[in-house]
Amino acid sequence: MQTERTTIAGWANYPTLSNATVFKPENRAEVIQLIQQNDALTLRGNGKAYGDAALGQTVLSSLGLNKIRHFDQENGIVDCEAGVLLADLLPMITAAGWFFAVTPGIRWISIGGAIASDVHGKNHPTEGCFSHHLIDFELALADGTIVTCSQEQNAALFWQTCGGMGWTGMILSARIQLRRIASTRMQQRTVRLAKATMQDFVQTFEENRSTSYAAAWVDFSRPTLRGAVHFAEHDTQPHLDNISNDVSWKVPFFAPNGLLNSLSIGAYNEYYFRKNPTASQVVGFDQYFYPLDAIANWNRLYGARGFIQYHFCIPQQNAVVALDAAAALIKKHGETPFLTVLKRHGAPHPRAVNSFPFEGYSLALDFPRTRGMAALIAELDALLWPLGGKVYLSKDAISDPRMARINPASFGDAKFTSLQRQRLVVP
Ligand SMILES: Cc1cc2nc3c(=O)[nH]c(=O)nc-3n(C[C@H](O)[C@H](O)[C@H](O)COP(=O)(O)OP(=O)(O)OC[C@H]3O[C@@H](n4cnc5c(N)ncnc54)[C@H](O)[C@@H]3O)c2cc1C
Structure with a gap:
């Protein structure tokens, strides 16, 4: 079994934890032995949760269980x-x-x-x-x-x-x-929104409720919002491409802190807006489902200081009010999110009590970790809490613990823990 003493982080590279011991068992006998020998363990897969979900001093990696x-x-x-x-x-x-x-x-x-x-x-x-x-x-x-x-x-x-x-x-x-x-291709239809409000985005989703797949990009870098909603269906013409996991580009090391700022984000958004007019086209799975996978280690573009993804869900009846108010707050703080994704969600399975989405909308915002970020997140939490908002634990590192709407104590035995679980325990 491989064992390593190392510094670990989530995808957003904040927070980081040094001197963690990471065990990588290769079979279940080794797993059971580690569970029985340790009082506190943090489970970790491929470390792609953004924040502190898979961080802990003694880590049990599942990557050796790979059959x-x-x-x-x-x-x-x-x-x-x-x-x-x-x-x-x-x-x-x-x-x-x-x-x-x-x-x-x-x-x-x-x-x-x-x-x-x-x-x-x-x-x-x-x-x-x-x-x-x-x-x-x-x-x-x-x-x-x-x-x-x-x-x-x-x-x-x-x-x-x-x-x-x-x-x-x-x-x-x-x-x-x-x-x-039948096919590894998608019939994609893009609706581009110029000079839009959150109401326009929500209305566009609502008018296309019968479409199987939908997600929107929202440009926060200008005085008025704009963006594009991408709808899609599986193509029914038989056609199976060889899907490969090759990446087109790699970010080899951390960029200087501050490379992603309102100017560079604005320039990229202008390019993306022009590239996505209202139109229909056939696209491959890579382009529709995994566009970010084309660039390995793109998280390094934010610099070693890392970034914060704030991903919240808001009930249907408060969606427009909450999204408008969140957008205004972000502007007031002078912060510019880089990647943004707005999605509509349906009713959850009645027993899926710990799953993140509920009926309404979720917005994911990637912010460079500036000095003012903690204050903005605190204000977003305070704004969204009374409106029924909730944050996604897979992305979170710094939100008010109540925003998770989950009680770690209800899980009983705390052998399986993490920095996140400890952070969420309100004394
Ligand atoms: C670019 C990007 C896009 C993403 N898009 C989406 C999206 O569209 N929708 C979405 O829902 N999420 C999305 N995510 C989040 C991601 O899917 C989740 O965080 C996922 O859990 C990461 O899996 P992982 O293997 O990297 O787990 P880790 O990050 O290592 O761990 C995540 C959590 O799973 C637990 N865990 C891991 N392995 C085990 C195990 N064997 N047994 C028990 N617990 C375990 C950890 O303790 C931790 O709490 C995205 C993440 C990135 C980086």
Whole structure:
């Protein structure tokens, strides 16, 4: 088993934790031994949560559990260990005419991480979260016993683990139901909005409720908002491309702090706005689902100081008021988010108590970590809390603990912990 003493961080490179001990077991016997020998462990997949979710002094990495145990091509069921990445599965399943029913906007995450965050995609209103398509998973508990959880078997533990941020135990393996596809191409329709308000964005989503996939980019770098909403459906013309995990560009080292500022972000946004007129086109999976994966280590563009992703969900009835007020607050603080994504969400599964999305809208905003960032986040939290807002723990590092709307104490045994779990415990 590999063991390393190192500095760890999430994708946003803030916070960082030095001198962490990272164990990388290669089989379940080693996992159980580590669980029994340690009083406190932090579970970690591929480290793509933005903030402090997978940070802790003693880390149990699942990346050594990387076997694809079985792929049932007839029925589209994958059985794999928890350290397998979506990227490991993607070429194999698409070649056989299958795809993930729910995928986040990144392929470099582990199956364990996908379950612990109960990730969602651009089709949340129709397909829900990752948990909706999980047949079952095996979970190693704090005393070292292994249980199988599904919606029928150990159902309470199943639902507490989905979105439970690794606090119930270590997911060892899972069986996932895939969706049939005829093609690895998407019919994409873009609606570009110039001089828009948040009401315009929401109305555009509402007018296209029957479309399977939808997500919007919002440009905050100008006095008036503008942006583009991308809608899509799976193409039905048979055509399966070879999907590869190659990257076009790599950011080799951290850029100077401050490279991404209102000027550079404004210039990029101008380019992106021009590149996305109102139009329809056929695009590949890489372009529609994973555009950011084309550039490896793009997080380094923010510099070693890192960045903050503020990702909040707001109930349908307060969506426009909250989004308008958040946009005004961001302007008042003079901060400019770089990447922004607005999505519509549907009603959650009634038992998915720890999953992030609920019926309404979510907005994800990537801010360079400037000196004023903590004050802005505190004001955004204060604004959104009474309107029913909630932040996504997979992105969070600094929000007011109540914004998570989750109680770590309800998870009982605290053997599986993290800087995040400790931060959320309100004395
Ligand atoms: C560019 C980018 C785009 C993203 N887009 C989306 C999106 O569209 N939708 C979305 O929902 N999310 C999105 N995310 C967030 C990402 O999908 C989640 O944070 C995911 O959990 C990361 O998986 P990971 O393997 O890197 O896990 P880590 O970051 O290592 O860990 C995440 C959490 O899972 C727990 N965990 C990891 N492995 C296990 C295990 N084996 N057993 C139990 N708990 C475990 C950890 O303790 C931690 O709480 C995005 C992230 C990035 C960087």
